[in-house]
Amino acid sequence: MTTLLANLTSHKQSFTKSVAIVGLVGLAASLPWWLLPSGFWVSAVTTSYIFGIAAVAWVLIGGIAGQATFGNSVFFGIGAYSAAIADQHLHIGPYGGLGIAIGIGIIASLLIGTISFRTVGVYFALITFTTSLVFELFANYFASLTSGAIGISETSAPAGLSNFNFTSADTWYLVTIAIFALVTIAALAISKSWTGTVWRALRDAEDAATACGLYVRWLKNGALLWSAVFTALAGWLYFQFLGFIDPSSAFGLTVATLIPVMALFGGSRRIAGGVVGAIVLIPLEQFAGSTQAASLPSGLGLIIFATIVIIILWIDPRGLVNLVLRGVGYVTVHARQILQGTTRTEEPTKEENRMTVPGSKNETIYKANTRAKFPVENDRAKIIETVTGETDELR
Amino acid sequence: MRELVDTLVTGILIGAVFSLFSCGLTIIFGITRVVNFAQGDFITVGMYGIVLLYSLLHIPFYASLPIVLVASFAIGLIVYRAIISRTYRFRQTSAEREQSQMVITLGISILITNIILAIAGPNPRSVNALTGRVLADGIVLPDSQLVAFGIVIVIFALLFIAIKFTRFGRAIAATVDDRQMASAFGVNTERVFAIAFGTGIAMAGLAGAILSTYYTVTPTAGEDFLIVAFIVVIMGGLGNVPGTIISGFVAAIVESVTASYVSLQLEDIGIYALFIVILMIRPQGLFGVHAAADSL
Numbered sequence: 001m002t003t004l005l006a007n008l009t010s011h012k013q014s015f016t017k018s019v020a021i022v023g024l025v026g027l028a029a030s031l032p033w034w035l036l037p038s039g040f041w042v043s044a045v046t047t048s049y050i051f052g053i054a055a056v057a058w059v060l061i062g063g064i065a066g067q068a069t070f071g072n073s074v075f076f077g078i079g080a081y082s083a084a085i086a087d088q089h090l091h092i093g094p095y096g097g098l099g100i101a102i103g104i105g106i107i108a109s110l111l112i113g114t115i116s117f118r119t120v121g122v123y124f125a126l127i128t129f130t131t132s133l134v135f136e137l138f139a140n141y142f143a144s145l146t147s148g149a150i151g152i153s154e155t156s157a158p159a160g161l162s163n164f165n166f167t168s169a170d171t172w173y174l175v176t177i178a179i180f181a182l183v184t185i186a187a188l189a190i191s192k193s194w195t196g197t198v199w200r201a202l203r204d205a206e207d208a209a210t211a212c213g214l215y216v217r218w219l220k221n222g223a224l225l226w227s228a229v230f231t232a233l234a235g236w237l238y239f240q241f242l243g244f245i246d247p248s249s250a251f252g253l254t255v256a257t258l259i260p261v262m263a264l265f266g267g268s269r270r271i272a273g274g275v276v277g278a279i280v281l282i283p284l285e286q287f288a289g290s291t292q293a294a295s296l297p298s299g300l301g302l303i304i305f306a307t308i309v310i311i312i313l314w315i316d317p318r319g320l321v322n323l324v325l326r327g328v329g330y331v332t333v334h335a336r337q338i339l340q341g342t343t344r345t346e347e348p349t350k351e352e353n354r355m356t357v358p359g360s361k362n363e364t365i366y367k368a369n370t371r372a373k374f375p376v377e378n379d380r381a382k383i384i385e386t387v388t389g390e391t392d393e394l395r
Numbered sequence: 396m397r398e399l400v401d402t403l404v405t406g407i408l409i410g411a412v413f414s415l416f417s418c419g420l421t422i423i424f425g426i427t428r429v430v431n432f433a434q435g436d437f438i439t440v441g442m443y444g445i446v447l448l449y450s451l452l453h454i455p456f457y458a459s460l461p462i463v464l465v466a467s468f469a470i471g472l473i474v475y476r477a478i479i480s481r482t483y484r485f486r487q488t489s490a491e492r493e494q495s496q497m498v499i500t501l502g503i504s505i506l507i508t509n510i511i512l513a514i515a516g517p518n519p520r521s522v523n524a525l526t527g528r529v530l531a532d533g534i535v536l537p538d539s540q541l542v543a544f545g546i547v548i549v550i551f552a553l554l555f556i557a558i559k560f561t562r563f564g565r566a567i568a569a570t571v572d573d574r575q576m577a578s579a580f581g582v583n584t585e586r587v588f589a590i591a592f593g594t595g596i597a598m599a600g601l602a603g604a605i606l607s608t609y610y611t612v613t614p615t616a617g618e619d620f621l622i623v624a625f626i627v628v629i630m631g632g633l634g635n636v637p638g639t640i641i642s643g644f645v646a647a648i649v650e651s652v653t654a655s656y657v658s659l660q661l662e663d664i665g666i667y668a669l670f671i672v673i674l675m676i677r678p679q680g681l682f683g684v685h686a687a688a689d690s691l
Binding site: 062066068070115116119121122123127129130134137141203204253260261264265268297298299300302303305306307309310313314316317318319 | 496505510614674
């Protein structure tokens with residue numbers, strides 16, 4: 001862990017970045033006191049942080065390691081049910097439940113990984129998706145342990161940190177955002193470490209990674225394991241916060257698809273994508289299912305939810321974060337041109353000419369720059385695209 | 396013995412419909428590489444199409460079927476042209492494109508369910524068409540399932556002829572084989588993609604129209620079939636049409652055997668158990684080869 005943190009802080013811009021992150025977290029933590037109006041919105045945003053943990057965990061396995069699973073809800077459900085069963089049957093308190101959640105999450109991730117990593121791509125996505133639905137069926141079937149479709153409600157315990165039970169919504173908000181921030185920082189550290197680099201390698205060129213002597217199956221299992229740990233934590237927190245779990249909200253179709261939808265909506269190549277996806281989508285989803293929306297025509301809330309997802313991905317399938325960064329890059333370049341009063345005609349500088357990493361921060365700026373400077377060059381790419389009907393693949 | 400025959404016949408009759416919508420899913424994937432999470436909801440659209448045309452507007456049942464077929468084909472074309480085709484314009488690896496397309500189709504799925512919910516309300520509906528039944532040697536065969544079976548066989552025959560013996564069918568095969576080369580030889584691959592997508596959706600719509608005669612119609616009815624379709628398609632090998640048709644029947648027979656010999660509540664368990672066993676033995680599906688798409 002120390003090496004991970006050292007890696008995180010060794011980055012060149014790390015100081016400004018850390019300050020920005022701390023500032024953002026601080027600002028987000030103060031939201032209930034000046035922006036969020038009623039109790040409903042505070043709890044909706046709290047829920048979005050819990051799902052944010054799951055979305056960030058998805059980015060690790062799906063975006064960085066490139067193994068797009070649609071079954072991370074298995075670990076979410078395991079987390080929630082561990083908390084519930086620890087509370088209901090074992091009476092070992094919430095922290096015992098957390099230990100069980102993470103333990104079973106790890107075992108499940110190894111089992112599921114062993115079976116499902118025999119496949120790749122779409123097969124992998126569909127197989128993990130179905131696995132989650134099998135778990136839903138099991139949760140319904142073993143009713144003596146899980147109370148079946150009725151679900152489990154939390155037994156009442158006195159408030160306090162030892163019971164992980166808080167009376168005020170604001171305390172819940174602060175506790176959740178703290179855990180969310182810690183998980184995000186841990187995920188950033190993993191993403192920047194050697195492990196993260198290797199995951200990217202196996203995402204972008206699995207054969208080359210194998211040829212380099214990396215043990216790809218273990219690395220994939222490792223990625224799923226990290227993802228499972230964080231997702232189980234999210235599930236555990238979800239039960240503690242909501243005090244209720246049933247098979248469909250733990251393993252069902254909605255939550256199974258919601259986790260990847262959040263991450264891919266935000267943009268799965270960056271940890272920030274998971275964070276943004278959850279914070280934008282979950283309050284909306286909560287609103288759609290709440291009594292607040294009861295006065296609206298039925299289904300309207302989710303119609304808005306789906307429309308936003310489709311529109312953002314229609315504008316840029318690479319996600320909201322990428323879209324915003326493109327916008328920022330575009331504005332920066334044009335503002336500079338207007339301020340300087342000229343369009344630049346000189347040769348590209350050495351740095352601009354450097355191969356840019358696709359999806360990286362400077363790719364968008366670089367592209368906006370070249371488009372302004374070398375329209376002809378850009379048209380050539382467009383002509384090739386029109387003739388062959390094929391945008392060039394990044395393989 | 397009679398019960399066994401009865402179970403098997405029911406399985407085969409239902410299997411035809413399973414094959415139909417799963418085949419739509421696999422055609423869409425085989426040609427456009429889109430995993431259509433909205434397939435189940437287009438089944439629901441087909442169901443409500445019959446509710447609208449037959450139950451409310453009193454158009455004869457056999458006249459409603461082609462209307463639903465054509466309408467869902469048109470919806471498929473529009474969805475592809477308006478939303479899906481745009482994703483090919485961006486610089487993404489094919490894996491990432493598949494992922495964003497999955498999320499878009501999930502969005503479409505949520506959108507359709509809730510639009511239907513907003514218009515038609517949550518109450519279940521049923522369609523009173525083809526209510527008769529045939530008795531053959533003591534085995535009861537509902538008209539609706541017999542008709543469904545017949546229609547599906549006709550559709551599959553037409554599909555086979557269209558792909559094997561027409562110029563456009565050869566264009567499809569060429570596109571599946573090598574999109575860039577087909578494009579260089581003058582095939583309008585964009586059009587092939589759009590029509591393939593429309594065909595897949597039309598098959599879902601028609602399956603929904605047929606199912607509405609013996610299945611309760613609700614806005615979320617398609618969800619169950621989506622999961623069935625995924626299992627069938629993985630068993631058959633993604634993009635493998637003959638494999639998908641066979642595993643559609645296999646899945647339905649397994650389901651009906653579990654329903655009559657184990658327990659009606661557990662009919663899903665049988666299909667999942669089969670799925671997991673197949674996964675252990677052949678992760679690429681019963682008939683799957685990794686480059687499954689060229690088996691059309």
